[in-house]
Amino acid sequence: MIRLYQTMAGARHGGAEVFFERLVSAMAKPERRAAVAQHVAIRRDDRRAGILRAAGVDFTELRFGGAIDFLTPCRLRKDIRSFAPDVVLAWMSRAASRTPPGDYIRAGRIGGYYDIKYYRGFDHLICNAPGLIDHMMGQGWPTERLHYLPNFVNAVPGEALDRSVFGTPKDAPLLLALGRLHRNKAFDVLIRALAKVPDAYLWIAGTGPEEGALKALAIELDVVSRVVFLGWRDDTADLLATANILVCSSRVEGLGNVVIEAWARDRPVVAARSEGPVHLIRDGETGLLAELEDAEGLAAKLKAVIADKVLAGSLVAAGRAEYEAKFSEDTVVRQYLELLESFRR
Numbered sequence: 567m568i569r570l571y572q573t574m575a576g577a578r579h580g581g582a583e584v585f586f587e588r589l590v591s592a593m594a595k596p597e598r599r600a601a602v603a604q605h606v607a608i609r610r611d612d613r614r615a616g617i618l619r620a621a622g623v624d625f626t627e628l629r630f631g632g633a634i635d636f637l638t639p640c641r642l643r644k645d646i647r648s649f650a651p652d653v654v655l656a657w658m659s660r661a662a663s664r665t666p667p668g669d670y671i672r673a674g675r676i677g678g679y680y681d682i683k684y685y686r687g688f689d690h691l692i693c694n695a696p697g698l699i700d701h702m703m704g705q706g707w708p709t710e711r712l713h714y715l716p717n718f719v720n721a722v723p724g725e726a727l728d729r730s731v732f733g734t735p736k737d738a739p740l741l742l743a744l745g746r747l748h749r750n751k752a753f754d755v756l757i758r759a760l761a762k763v764p765d766a767y768l769w770i771a772g773t774g775p776e777e778g779a780l781k782a783l784a785i786e787l788d789v790v791s792r793v794v795f796l797g798w799r800d801d802t803a804d805l806l807a808t809a810n811i812l813v814c815s816s817r818v819e820g821l822g823n824v825v826i827e828a829w830a831r832d833r834p835v836v837a838a839r840s841e842g843p844v845h846l847i848r849d850g851e852t853g854l855l856a857e858l859e860d861a862e863g864l865a866a867k868l869k870a871v872i873a874d875k876v877l878a879g880s881l882v883a884a885g886r887a888e889y890e891a892k893f894s895e896d897t898v899v900r901q902y903l904e905l906l907e908s909f910r911r
Contacts, residue, residue, distance in 0.1 A: 588717075682707055721889070742813065744805070755815050803831060813835075830893070
């Protein structure tokens with residue numbers, strides 16, 4: 567059995583935070599308790615605490631504040647020593663910077679283009695996309711201490727929502743985009759593409775600094791009646807059950823977890839050629855890829871899937887097979903446990 571302590575100081579919402587909740591919950595399932603004992607430290611958050619409590623995960627809540635928060639490092643050090651782990655896995659830079667050295671392996675879980683300075687003194691880094699391996703190597707991290715492990719998603723199907731509640735016709739082609747309203751996600755390009763796809767509607771689930779600009783763009787392009795800003799949502803499965811196509815328009819995307827979400831729930835994917843989707847998608851087989859910043863090209867790919875039911879069905883079948891082979895919970899958790907066990911050898 568491996569003793570694993572995990573630290574997460576992330577915000578309430580975010581891709582890394584969601585996967586952290588999934589992974590620790592999966593490791594706490596009865597069938598895995600003989601393989602791993604775990605304890606986690608999280609930034610205080612009632613919602614996350616409720617998720618961990620429901621999964622039977624032992625956890626400690628800490629402030630994980632800024633530079634003048636001297637109490638968190640002291641409490642964290644004491645908590646780790648009390649648990650006596652074999653491995654401490656730190657999620658993202660804030661948690662990593664506060665995870666002390668000790669008589670255990672320190673590993674960092676990398677889900678974005680982070681600065682290596684937060685991981686100095688760590689033993690290993692686990693990246694969820696090959697491009698992040700290259701990014702860390704480029705900053706001088708030794709290749710033999712870098713490891714690629716993908717995310718997994720839950721394949722439990724959702725229930726379709728009532729489209730009329732969101733002003734969307736029952737039979738209209740419905741596009742779904744998920745993510746923070748940030749320039750990296752290129753939702754501006756997606757809205758420009760929507761203007762070239764008549765009759766289609768677009769739901770965008772997320773919050774962020776670009777919300778005002780995106781709403782203004784929808785008004786400018788006269789598509790405001792066909793764009794619904796949903797805010798942050800926790801019902802991804804239900805949204806995918808309601809939509810016809812998942813769109814990942816990102817300019818910058820290390821992984822593209824939404825692509826895997828769509829594959830697991832039998833939805834065709836159209837994405838821009840950012841790093842993550844290019845790694846995941848075999849163009850024309852498991853999804854369609856458009857060039858970056860190309861609203862016209864993105865619109866053409868969307869119209870092709872809308873018009874060709876055979877194409878849409880083949881994308882769904884191939885995507886589902888890819889999910890089951892590489893991104894299921896059993897596959898990824900087993901890889902994590904094998905890798906963590908190898909750190910002790």
